Amino acid sequence: MMLTDLFENDDMKLINLLPQEGAVHYYGKILDKATADAYFEKCRSELSWEHDRSFIYGxxxxxxxxxxxxxxxxxxxxxxxxxxxxxxxxxxxxxxKQVVESHCGDVFNSCLCNFYHSGAEGMGWHSDAEKDLVENGVIAALSLGGERKFLFKHKGTGEKASLVLEHGSLLIMKGSTQANWLHSLPKTKKDVEPRVSLTFRQMR
Ligand SMILES: O=C(O)CCC(=O)C(=O)O
Incomplete structure (x- = not known):
């Protein structure tokens, strides 16, 4: 993706990747490769990783x-x-967090981190609208490691949008995105590097 593809026009307004009822802005790579590599390694080795658990249909x-x-x-x-x-x-x-905040101008008080060991791991369709999160709050996702596809699907019309999340890149979801759109990180058979996503959130 070219840097110019991210902006609507010369006044550097970022393109909204959603056609309606939400706002998703991709900032591209906000970290240089050496910095992104170093942060990936720190995340991999120093964060307190554990398997995610959920209850689905009991x-x-x-x-x-x-x-x-x-x-x-x-x-x-x-x-x-x-x-x-x-x-x-x-x-x-x-x-x-401070680097992310300086790019998007929003402030976050929590971060949910995900570690995908390979392309056999992903995240199914969901939206992040839990009661603990600020309603219509901003979610900033910093990606580190292997590039992965990221998809959006409108809850009513089924319309889709997609992009590739690059190493050291920033994606912002805001406004009514979570109310109207699902997102997913599909599994892939491609040989992809391990990946970390740092999703900065606004909790009540
Ligand atoms: O790994 C990602 O980039 C997406 C994670 C995600 O969808 C979430 O944390 O809600």
């Missing part, structure tokens, strides 16, 4: 994908019928 599902969750206060966060306790921010994650 059955407990344990994912191969791992998660870690950090927040300003040691609060709990409930989704898919499971409550997770937040850990305190490692300083390098706070540093990344």
């Amino acid at each position: 059955k407990e599902i344990v994912t191969k994908r791992k998660i870690a969750w950090y927040a300003d206060e040691l609060v709990s966060y409930t989704y898919s019928g499971y409550t997770k306790m937040a850990s305190a921010w490692p300083s390098f994650l706070q540093e990344i």
Whole structure:
């Protein structure tokens, strides 16, 4: 993707990737490769990764994908019928949060991190509109590691949008996106590198 493809016109307004009822902006690579490589390695080795657990139709599902969750206060966060306790921010994650905040101009108080070991791991269709999150809040997703496809599907019309999340790139979802659109990170048979996503969130 060319840098100019991200902007609507010369006044550098970012393109909205959704045709209606939401706003998704892709900032492209906001970190240079060396910085992104170093942050990937720190995330992989220093975050408190554990398998994600959820209840679907009364059955407990344990994912191969791992998660870690950090927040300003040691609060709990409930989704898919499971409550997770937040850990305190490692300083390098706070540093990344500040870089993300300086790009998008929004402020975040928590971060849900995902680790995908290979293309056999992904995340199915869902939206992030849990009661613990600020309604119509902003979610900023920083991607590190293997490039992966990311999809959106409108809850009513089924319209789709997609993009590739590059190493060191930033994606912002805001406004009514979560109310009207599902998103997913599909599994792939391609030989992809491990990937970390840091999804900065606004909790109540
Ligand atoms: O890994 C990603 O980039 C997406 C993660 C995601 O959809 C989520 O945390 O809700």
